[in-house]
Amino acid sequence: MNTRPTLSARAGAWLVAHSGPVLAAAVLLTCALVAPMVWLAPTEAASTDPGGEEFDLRDAVDTRLASATFATAYIAESPTGDLLTPAALAELVANQQALRDADAAGLLAPEGVEPAPLLLVRYDADTGVTYTGLTGLPDAVAAYLALTQGIALADASEVQVKAAVAALLADERTAGLAEQLSVQATRQARVVDGAEVDWWVSPALLVVVLADNEALGGLSRFAGLATSEAGRARERFARTVQSTLRGEQAHYQLWGLAIDQTLAAEEQGRTAGMFITFTVIAALAVVGLSLRSYWATALTAAGIGALMIWLKGLSALVGIKGGIIVDLIVPIAMVSLGVDFAVHAVRRYREERGPAVPPPQALRVGFAGVLGALVLAMASDGIAFLSNVPSGIEAVVHFGTAAGISVLAGLVVLGVAVPLALMRADLLLARAPGPSGRAGLTLALAGGAAATALAGTGVIVLVALSAAGGAGILAASALLTVGAPLVVLARRARRADAPAPGAPAPAPVGAGSGRWEALMAGLVTGPAHRPWLTLAAAAALTALSLVFALRLQATFDVKDFFSPGSDLVVGLDKLDTHVGSRSGEAGIIYMEGALADPGLLRATETFIASLRQNPYVGQEADGSPSVFEQHAAAFVRLVTASPYTRGQVARESGVVLTDEDADGLPDTPEQVRAVFAYISEHGVPASPSAILYTADQVGMALSYDASNPMDVVSIITVGIPGTREQSVIAGAREALRADLAPLAAHPAVTRAGLTGSPFVRDASLTATVRSLRTSIPLAAAGALVLLVLALRSVRLALVTVVPIGLVVVWLYALMELTGLALNFVTATIGAVSIGVGIDYSIHMTERYREELARSGGSLAALERAARGTGVSLLASAGSSVLGFAIMGLAPMPLFATYGTLTALMISLALAAALLVLPALLRIATPRSGGGA
Numbered sequence: 001m002n003t004r005p006t007l008s009a010r011a012g013a014w015l016v017a018h019s020g021p022v023l024a025a026a027v028l029l030t031c032a033l034v035a036p037m038v039w040l041a042p043t044e045a046a047s048t049d050p051g052g053e054e055f056d057l058r059d060a061v062d063t064r065l066a067s068a069t070f071a072t073a074y075i076a077e078s079p080t081g082d083l084l085t086p087a088a089l090a091e092l093v094a095n096q097q098a099l100r101d102a103d104a105a106g107l108l109a110p111e112g113v114e115p116a117p118l119l120l121v122r123y124d125a126d127t128g129v130t131y132t133g134l135t136g137l138p139d140a141v142a143a144y145l146a147l148t149q150g151i152a153l154a155d156a157s158e159v160q161v162k163a164a165v166a167a168l169l170a171d172e173r174t175a176g177l178a179e180q181l182s183v184q185a186t187r188q189a190r191v192v193d194g195a196e197v198d199w200w201v202s203p204a205l206l207v208v209v210l211a212d213n214e215a216l217g218g219l220s221r222f223a224g225l226a227t228s229e230a231g232r233a234r235e236r237f238a239r240t241v242q243s244t245l246r247g248e249q250a251h252y253q254l255w256g257l258a259i260d261q262t263l264a265a266e267e268q269g270r271t272a273g274m275f276i277t278f279t280v281i282a283a284l285a286v287v288g289l290s291l292r293s294y295w296a297t298a299l300t301a302a303g304i305g306a307l308m309i310w311l312k313g314l315s316a317l318v319g320i321k322g323g324i325i326v327d328l329i330v331p332i333a334m335v336s337l338g339v340d341f342a343v344h345a346v347r348r349y350r351e352e353r354g355p356a357v358p359p360p361q362a363l364r365v366g367f368a369g370v371l372g373a374l375v376l377a378m379a380s381d382g383i384a385f386l387s388n389v390p391s392g393i394e395a396v397v398h399f400g401t402a403a404g405i406s407v408l409a410g411l412v413v414l415g416v417a418v419p420l421a422l423m424r425a426d427l428l429l430a431r432a433p434g435p436s437g438r439a440g441l442t443l444a445l446a447g448g449a450a451a452t453a454l455a456g457t458g459v460i461v462l463v464a465l466s467a468a469g470g471a472g473i474l475a476a477s478a479l480l481t482v483g484a485p486l487v488v489l490a491r492r493a494r495r496a497d498a499p500a501p502g503a504p505a506p507a508p509v510g511a512g513s514g515r516w517e518a519l520m521a522g523l524v525t526g527p528a529h530r531p532w533l534t535l536a537a538a539a540a541l542t543a544l545s546l547v548f549a550l551r552l553q554a555t556f557d558v559k560d561f562f563s564p565g566s567d568l569v570v571g572l573d574k575l576d577t578h579v580g581s582r583s584g585e586a587g588i589i590y591m592e593g594a595l596a597d598p599g600l601l602r603a604t605e606t607f608i609a610s611l612r613q614n615p616y617v618g619q620e621a622d623g624s625p626s627v628f629e630q631h632a633a634a635f636v637r638l639v640t641a642s643p644y645t646r647g648q649v650a651r652e653s654g655v656v657l658t659d660e661d662a663d664g665l666p667d668t669p670e671q672v673r674a675v676f677a678y679i680s681e682h683g684v685p686a687s688p689s690a691i692l693y694t695a696d697q698v699g700m701a702l703s704y705d706a707s708n709p710m711d712v713v714s715i716i717t718v719g720i721p722g723t724r725e726q727s728v729i730a731g732a733r734e735a736l737r738a739d740l741a742p743l744a745a746h747p748a749v750t751r752a753g754l755t756g757s758p759f760v761r762d763a764s765l766t767a768t769v770r771s772l773r774t775s776i777p778l779a780a781a782g783a784l785v786l787l788v789l790a791l792r793s794v795r796l797a798l799v800t801v802v803p804i805g806l807v808v809v810w811l812y813a814l815m816e817l818t819g820l821a822l823n824f825v826t827a828t829i830g831a832v833s834i835g836v837g838i839d840y841s842i843h844m845t846e847r848y849r850e851e852l853a854r855s856g857g858s859l860a861a862l863e864r865a866a867r868g869t870g871v872s873l874l875a876s877a878g879s880s881v882l883g884f885a886i887m888g889l890a891p892m893p894l895f896a897t898y899g900t901l902t903a904l905m906i907s908l909a910l911a912a913a914l915l916v917l918p919a920l921l922r923i924a925t926p927r928s929g930g931g932a
Contacts, residue, residue, distance in 0.1 A: 008375075012367025016360050019420040026417040030306045033313025038468045041312070043229075046321035046395040049760075050767030057590045057755035058222060064703040064713045067221035068696030069120060070213035072238045073257040074245060075574040077204040084202050086161050088251040090154040092205070093138045095247040099209070100132050102244055110236035112229060113216060118237065120210045123690050127174055130690070134209045137177045140168050159192050166198040179620055180206045182578035204578040207254075209241050221700075222757050235260040255571035264568045265561070268892040275890035276332060276463070279883035279899065280304065280456035283339050286879035288448045291346055295425045296418075297448040298481040300342045301455035303414040305474035307338050308459055310409035311402065312467060318405070320398045329898060330399060331463045332887070333832050334406040336880040336906065337381060340839055341415035343876040344370055344869070349419050351868055359426040363419060373846035374415045376790050377839040380783045381407040384834035387779035391771035393764070396827075400775075403835065425486065431493035451481035517867040520874060524866035524918050525859055531919035538916045542806050545813035552812050554765035555726045555821040561894045572724070583626045584618040584721030585758050587732065589740060593750035595632060595712040596672040596704075598665050600748045604633045604716070607743045611718060614739055616732035618719035626719030630693065630701040632676075637664050638684050638692060639675050645685055649678045676704040676712065723758040726765065733759060768827045776808060779834045791845070799920035800845045803912035804837045810908050811901070820897060829901050837909030840877070843869050844913045848921050858922045870914060877910040 015022055049055050078088050099119075102108055106115030119133030127140065142153040144164045151160070166187075168174045178185075185202035213219070216237060217230030238259035246254045284304070288297035308331055320326060349366035353359070385407065388400030454477030462470020527534040562569050611617045611625035618626030639645045639657070641664060646657045655674035658667045666672050680702065684693040703713040718736075722728040736754055744752035780801055787797035811833055820826060847869035852861035884906070887899025 008370075008372040009364070009368035012371050013364050015367060015416060015420060016364050016423070019424060023417060023420055023424070026306070026413065030309050030413075033309050034468075034471050035313075036316040037309060037312040037471065040316040041467055042316065042319075042321045044321050045323040046326060046398040048323075048393060048395045048764050050391070050393045050764060050771075052763050052767070053753050054755045054759045054763040057588075057753050058220075058760055060592075060713065061588060061590065061715060061755060062220050062222070065700055065715060066218065067213050067700055068694075069700065070211045070216050070219075070234060070237075072209050072211070072241060072259050074207045074209070074242060074254050074259075075204055075257060075571060075578055076207060076245075076252045076254045077574060077578070078252050081203045082201045083205050083252055084161065084165055084200055085158060085251070086153060086156050089138045089141055089161065090152075091247065091251045092207075092245075093142050093153055095245050096134060096138065096207075098247065099134070099241060099244045103133060108237060108240050108244075110233040110240065112233045113237070116215065118211045118215055120212055122210060122694075123686070123692060128690070133211070134207060136180050136207060137165070137168070137205065140174060140177055141165060144168060162190075162199050163192065163197050165200045169200065170198065175622075178622075179582070183580040183582055184578065204574065206579065207245065209245075211237065211241075222760065232262055235263045239263070255567055255574055257571050257575050258568065259571075260568065264566055265894075268563055268566065268894075271563075271891060274460075275887050275895060275899070276328075277456040277460045278886045279332065280335055280459050281452050281883075282886050283335055283879040283883035284452040284455060286875065286882055287339060287343060288452070290343070290875035290878070291350070293346075293350075293422075294443075294445075294448050295422055295429075296342075296346050298451040298485075299418045299421050299425070300339070300346075300414065301451040302474075302478040302482050303342060303418045304335060304338055305455050305458050305462075305477060306417075307334060307406065307409050307413045308462055309471060309474065310413060311406045312462065314405045314409065315402050318401070320402050320405075321394070323395050323398070326395070326398050326402050328463060328895075330402045330406060331459070332884075332898070333403065333836075333902065334410060335459075335883065336836055336902070337407055337839070338410040338414045339879050340377075340836075340876040341374060341410050342418050343879070344843060344872050345374060345415050345419040346422060347872040347875065348868075349422065359423040359430070363423045366419070369847075369850060370843075371415075372790075373843050374411055376786070376846070377842045378407050378411040378415075379786055379790075380838045380842060381835040383782035383786060384779040384838065387775040387782060387834075388771065390778070391767070391775060393767055393771060396768070396771055403832075407835070421482075425489070428486070428489040428493050447481060447485070451477060454481065517871055520870040520914075521863045521866045524870055524914050525863050527915050528859065528862050528918040528922050531922045534916065534919040535923075538806060538919075542809050545809045547813075548816040549809050549812035552816045553726065553821055554769045554823065554827075557724045559893065560821070560823055560897065561892075563891050563893070576724075580721065582618050582620060582721070583719035585719070585723040586628075586717050586756050587720045587736065587754060587758055588756035589716040589718065589736070589752070590713070590755055591715070591743070591749055591752045592711070592713050594669075594710045594748045595714050596669045596676055596709060597746075597748040598667060598669065598672060600743075600746050601633045601636055601665050601672065602663065603743050603746055604631070607739060608633075608716065610739050614735050616720055616728065616735050618721045628701075628717040628719075630697060631716045632702045632714040633665075635679055635684055635693065635698060635702065636666065636672060636675050639679065640664055640666060642686065644687055648682070648685065649674055652678050652682075673704075673706070673709050676702065676709075677706045680704045717756070720758055723761075726762060729758045729762040733762070765823065769822055771827070776834065780805060783834065783838055787842075791849075795924040796845060796849070796921075799917065799924045800841045801838070802920060803841050803917050804834050804909070806916060807837045807905065807908045807912050808833050811905050814904060815901065820901070826897060826901060829898075829905060832902065833905045833909065836880075836906060837912065840873055840909050840913035841917055843873060844917055845921065848918075848925075852925060858925055862918050862922065866914075866918075873910060873913060877906050880906045 076083060076092060078085070083089070099108075103117050103119045106117065108118050109115045121130060121132050123130050124135055127135075129135065129143075131139070141161060141164045144167065145151050145153055145156050145160060149160065153161070169178050181200070181202040182204040185200060187198045187200045189196050190199040191197075216234045219231055219234060238256060242254065242256045242259065284297060284301050287300050288294075291297070311331060311334060315326070345366070348370040349363050352362040352365040382404045385400045385403035388396045391397060454473065458470050458473035458477055460470075461473055559569055608625065608627050611627065612619075612623070614625070620626055639649060640659055650656050653674040655671055657671050657675070659665065660667055666675060679693075679695070679698045681695055683691050683695040683698055686692045701715055701717075705711065720728070720732050723732075733754060740752060740754070743749065783804070784797055784801045787800050788794055791797050791800075811829065815821070815826065844865060847865040848861050851864040852858065854861075854864070881903045884899045884903040888896050888903060890896045890899065
């Protein structure tokens with residue numbers, strides 16, 4: 001025999017001999033870890049940014065071009081199909097005024113922000129109106145009717161409203177208001193009172209609200225999940241705006257457009273928490289049924305609770321940040337691994353029990369047989385999860401680290417402490433047996449159900465709501481379902497006249513002749529009778545699966561994360577419906593260098609004009625490319641065209657602006673620098689009383705420092721429709737880079753590139769896939785090296801790892817066939833597949849080696865391994881599959897998808913370990929005789 005079983009036997013004997021101090025240390029450490037879990041919990045979420053040009057330019061934009069404006073957009077839709085009616089427009093105007101009134105009273109300020117007006121005051125150059133927070137077609141119609149006919153919008157007839165709309169959209173000064181209409185808007189000529197009128201019908205209207213970003217925390221202009229309380233406060237402000245603009249919604253409905261991603265994720269996570277609770281409950285229920293023991297169930301439930309505290313406490317101590325993956329996915333995944341440790345350790349202990357075998361002896365023998373496999377499984381799990389660390393993506397790195405911590409905790413708590421506690425409970429039961437018969441069964445079932453329910457509740461409260469509250473529930477559960485019964489047992493044992501020599505042996509659950517054992521023996525040995533045929537079939541299935549797995553793409557759609565019926569998703573659906581190819585998500589063209597060059601300004605305008613031919617750039621209602629008008633060339637042209645502003649620049653700088661070539665731009669770089677310096681400090685005035693763009697607005701698109709005129713930063717923002725499809729972003733990137741190439745090659749430009757939310761998101765997903773392609777081979781290689789060292793056999797190590805590779809290929813093929821895609825959450829399934837799947841293979845290989853040395857034949861060894869470890873694998877997999885399948889019913893797609901995929905993955909890992917691995921083991925080892 002090799003030395004590893006001897007080490008396992010020695011370690012097992014020591015643990016049994018010192019079970020009291022070991023359990024006391026585990027309880028004390030669990031209590032101690034509550035403190036860092038509660039008081040050192042991370043306040044920031046781990047970043048999903050992998051780094052790269054898009055992120056560097058994004059950070060440069062945030063640093064050099066601070067956003068003064070926090071803009072939120074809303075879609076108002078009429079249930080009748082036409083929002084351009086007196087009733088709908090009047091209600092919208094009234095609610096907009098209610099918003100301004102609430103802001104003036106400081107009522108829009110969210111918790112944590114000083115109560116004060118937050119809406120920005122802006123000047124609309126087209127209409128010549130100064131407005132607060134928002135303006136648009138409803139206000140314009142109301143003002144037009146009051147000015148031309150002296151009537152209020154609420155009192156106007158439909159004909160009067162339609163005539164007002166037609167007049168406004170026909171006037172070149174206000175024609176831009178058409179951009180607020182739905183792309184489904186129509187107009188037809190109608191004769192009204194003898195005159196022909198454009199009769200506009202629009203099912204929806206776009207509303208944009210502008211607020212003071214600095215007062216709301218001065219956060220990044222780029223959308224995404226908030227990583228700070230300031231970000232959540234900004235989302236709460238947007239929700240308050242939405243609620244006020246909705247009003248009673250008598251004549252329209254209104255949705256915000258991606259205004260509350262973080263709050264929606266947290267709320268839906270809490271909603272899905274009930275299903276996470278069911279997951280834990282289902283896993284524990286299967287443990288109870290398979291082990292047929294109240295104490296095994298109650299102790300495993302307490303162990304899962306302790307495992308979560310260890311995970312959270314240790315993670316806080318080492319500085320692991322939070323986020324969806326770390327806070328929710330890791331704990332859920334760890335339920336499966338933890339249950340596996342408990343099931344294998346407890347079942348092996350129960351296998352060794354007999355009428356004449358006392359609990360300590362049974363556990364010593366059981367530990368000798370299983371402890372080495374548990375340690376090896378823990379180490380291989382750790383390697384699999386830590387293989388994500390080189391990815392460079394903080395969220396993925398922290399996921400791998402947190403999962404690595406949790407598997408170590410799972411081994412200690414559920415693989416060691418739970419069997420030790422069960423042994424001590426059995427010793428007490430030997431001296432003072434509990435109620436028997438129907439009363440005993442009823443009591444056991446009720447107690448097991450209580451332990452399961454309390455543990456499930458405590459876990460979800462700890463993970464999703466309150467660490468302190470969850471710890472309290474778990475502590476109460478452990479005291480009620482473990483502590484109190486143990487105290488009762490101890491008192492009864494002390495009152496017993498004479499202790500029994502050994503506890504009555506429980507019904508055998510391991511390597512025996514029961515129905516499940518026989519079934520498992522036939523299942524495992526059947527394919528192993530014809531190993532080459534079995535492997536040929538597995539190879540053919542894997543080859544076919546590989547074709548589909550290689551087609552799997554990385555995509556991002558909010559519907560993959562949020563409930564389809566949520567305001568967030570419905571709002572984005574309405575955006576697709578009513579904005580369509582117009583505008584779109586903001587892509588940013590970044591330029592840096594000596595940009596005060598008239599030739600560069602002309603090249604910039606040529607570039608913008610060329611975007612009309614770019615199929616990925618949105619088009620406005622007039623057919624022009626969707627380009628935000630705030631950019632350096634537009635600012636300079638406005639200044640050059642205004643005698644008042646030219647005079648202000650000359651007065652401020654002493655530089656007279658000339659335009660001898662009549663191209664609307666200054667003639668020399670010195671003049672452009674004078675314009676840049678003036679507008680950076682004073683904005684772009686139209687007159688002494690009207691500011692077209694404030695200095696803050698200019699600073700969002702142009703960064704100019706007179707002391708360093710060679711280092712100017714400017715951006716151009718374009719609308720890219722359809723970016724919920726990742727292929728659209730990839731196409732837009734290539735098309736925009738081609739259009740940008742001549743501009744980037746201009747001598748004045750030292751740096752140019754693309755950034756913005758769509759390109760940042762695409763880069764993150766690309767990095768996720770790249771990380772996946774690196775981590776899976778790294779995990780497999782690391783596990784192989786570990787197994788070679790531990791098993792001292794290259795052949796056995798190889799055949800133990802091979803089934804896991806098959807599982808990964810099968811799983812990603814199923815994802816492709818079922819329409820699922822890779823994202824930040826589903827990508828972690830690859831690491832979990834290796835981490836969980838290799839445990840099944842390790843346990844089967846270890847038990848096979850043990851039985852091979854005893855039985856002298858490979859088929860006999862496989863049969864014995866199947867009757868023992870095979871049934872344990874079935875029990876542990878059954879608990880996990882059932883639990884995660886229940887999670888697949890959760891209303892939030894994030895959890896439903898993860899639950900379904902994890903259940904599939906565990907099923908595939910079990911199938912590979914029970915069907916494919918035995919055939920490999922039989923080929924790789926002698927068919928008769930001794931060891932491997």
